[in-house]
Amino acid sequence: MGAEPLRRLGFLTIGLFDPDxxxxxxxxxxxVIELGERLGFDSAWVRHRHLQHGISSPVALLAAATQRTSRIALGTAVIPLGWENPIRLAEDLATxxxxxxxxxxxxxxxxPPMHYDRLKDALYPDTADVEDFSYRRAERLLSALRGEKVTGFSGTEGIEVFSDRVEPHAAGLSERLWYGGGSLRSAQWAGEQGLNFLTSNxxxxxxxEQDFDSIQLAQVLRFREHHPLGDRARVSQGLVVIPTDSATPAQRAKYEEYVAGRTPRTAEPQGPARVVYARDLVGTSAQIAERLSENAAFQQVTEVAFALPFTFEHEDHVQILTDVATHLGPALGWRPTA
Known part of the structure; x- marks a missing residue:
């Protein structure tokens, strides 16, 4: 699979805003999503941030994006289900x-939601101690998206008609559900469920395995080993890449300083969870393409969602996306969609 060209090119943004x-x-x-469509990107993804100055409601934002685009795929990377009722979320996603x-x-x-002990009384004041944050929560969402029954009642009551499944039913949506995983256990579970797999930085x-590339490769292989489609199962890799082909000198300096400040965390596993971070890639598209060619997990995928640095300005994102679409993507064998 490593010899195949890049087939799908996407990008990911956190959507920072001024709280005032x-x-x-x-x-x-x-x-930025509209620009991505014009540049021929195959997908645009938005991060999810609760109680921060980033997108707290990606589904609502993507609803707006549906009316300003016509072709580009729109994704969430990722919605933490600990905050969600799977049935209600299924209704929103289907809509x-x-x-x-x-x-x-x-x-x-x-x-569990991040900082759960500090917010559980606000989020689940009556059920905080019995909420199930396991894979079962995702299974409930998947079942609802597939159109399986969520109630034993359907039919007409008075002048109202009721369905026993989530409405509207969006045919095919369950096949486009992705799981964002960062461990062998999550990779295997996603494969067993027949989901698509999002792997990030x-x-x-x-x-x-201790180094990032080996860890990520092992997860991709484990996912496909347990997926019904095997090597054809969809995996999207998300790394931070910052091409500088058309960047100004000031932008290049800012980008390099940004990467230098984040590089120390990649030296060894971080914290009790032993999190391992990928190195951000900055340089010309030719330089980045060469470094990606040495990335073991990248050689196993044919689609990516490169992450935009979340602290950069709008004009920086425009420059980066333009260079990715016009220089880096083609260097990886990708061709834009008209």
């Missing part, structure tokens, strides 16, 4: 997918 004036930041995110004409690619993850150290 949040509209311009959200508008910037929508404009946006219908509005998009079948372009939504929801990415999700499980586990953050993974958990394995028992034997």
């Amino acid at each position: 004036d949040p509209r311009p930041g959200h508008e910037s995110t929508l404009e 946006v997918d219908v509005l998009s004409g079948g372009r939504l690619n929801p990415g999700v993850s499980v586990g 953050v993974v958990r150290a394995g028992e034997t």
Whole structure:
């Protein structure tokens, strides 16, 4: 699979905004998605940030994006299901997918919400101690998206008609559900469920593998080993890449300083969870393409969602996306969609 050219090129943004004036930041995110479509990108993904100055409601934002684009796939990377009721989320996802004409690619993850002990009384005041944050929460969402029954009642009551499945039903949406995993266990589970697999620039150290590339490769292989489609199962890799082909000298200096400040964390596993970070890639598209050719996991995938640095300005994102589409993508064998 490593000899195959890159087939799908996407990007990921966090959508930062000013808390005192949040509209311009959200508008910037929508404009970046529109730009991505014009440049021929295959997909645009938005991160999810609760109680921060990033996109807290990606489904709502992507609903707006469906009305300003016509072709590009729209994804979430990822929605933490610990904050969500799977049935209600299934309704929202299906609605946006219908509005998009079948372009939504929801990415999700499980586990307790970050800082749960500090917010559980606000989030789940009556059920905090019995909420199930296991894979079962994702299985409930998958079942609902597949159109399986969520109630034993259906039919007409008075003048109202009721369904026993989530409505609207978006055919094919369950096949476009992605799981964002960073461990061998999550990779195997996603494969067993027949989901698609999102792997990013953050993974958990394995028992034997310590370097990022080896850890990520092991997860990709484990996922496909347990997926019904085997080597044909979809995996999207998300790394931070910053091409400088058309960057100004000031931008190049800023980009290099940004990467230098984040590089120390890649030296060894971090924290009790033993998180391992990938090195950000900065340089010309030719230089980045060469470094990606040496990345073991990249050789196993045919689609990517390169992450935009979240602290950069709108014009920086425009420059980076333009260089990715016009220089880096073609260097990796990708061709833009008209």
